[in-house]
Amino acid sequence: MSALRLTQEQRPFYCSVKAFVKMLRLGLTVTSMTFFIISQAPEPYIVITGFEVTVVFFFIMLYMFRLDRIINFIFWPLLDIINSLVTATFMITISVLALTTDNTFTVLGGFSF
Numbered sequence: 001m002s003a004l005r006l007t008q009e010q011r012p013f014y015c016s017v018k019a020f021v022k023m024l025r026l027g028l029t030v031t032s033m034t035f036f037i038i039s040q041a042p043e044p045y046i047v048i049t050g051f052e053v054t055v056v057f058f059f060i061m062l063y064m065f066r067l068d069r070i071i072n073f074i075f076w077p078l079l080d081i082i083n084s085l086v087t088a089t090f091m092i093t094i095s096v097l098a099l100t101t102d103n104t105f106t107v108l109g110g111f112s113f
Contacts, residue, residue: 013063013064013066014064018063019060019063022056022059022060022063023060025056026053026056026057026060029049029052029053029056029091030053031109032049032091032109032110033046033049033050033053033109034109035105035106035108035109036049036098036105036106036109038105039103039104039105039106039108039109041098041101041103041105041106041109044094045094045097045098045106045109048090048091048094049091049094049109052087052090052091055083055087059080059083094110095110095111096110097110098110099111
């Protein structure tokens with residue numbers, strides 16, 4: 001008997017490279033937010049990283065429940081790319097601003113991105 005091979009559509013989301021990357025991104029963003037909260041960084045740092053945690057968690061849940069297959073009138077790869085570009089812009093800005101402070105945990109939060 002041959003081994004059962006699942007196609008890309010049949011394989012669960014949590015077994016894909018996309019899931020690993022999204023979980024890694026979620027972990028780094030939560031780590032940065034934790035460092036910002038510990039260091040009592042300015043509120044925009046915490047709010048923007050909290051927003052990014054929420055958006056990444058939304059995308060993970062969307063893919064876990066296969067809603068991207070049900071809602072097929074949206075081109076999900078393009079939405080992922082736009083999300084990544086907006087996230088990168090916000091996080092690079094916050095990282096540069098966080099590196100200008102003297103607080104150790106704020107600097108660590110800036111390095112976590």
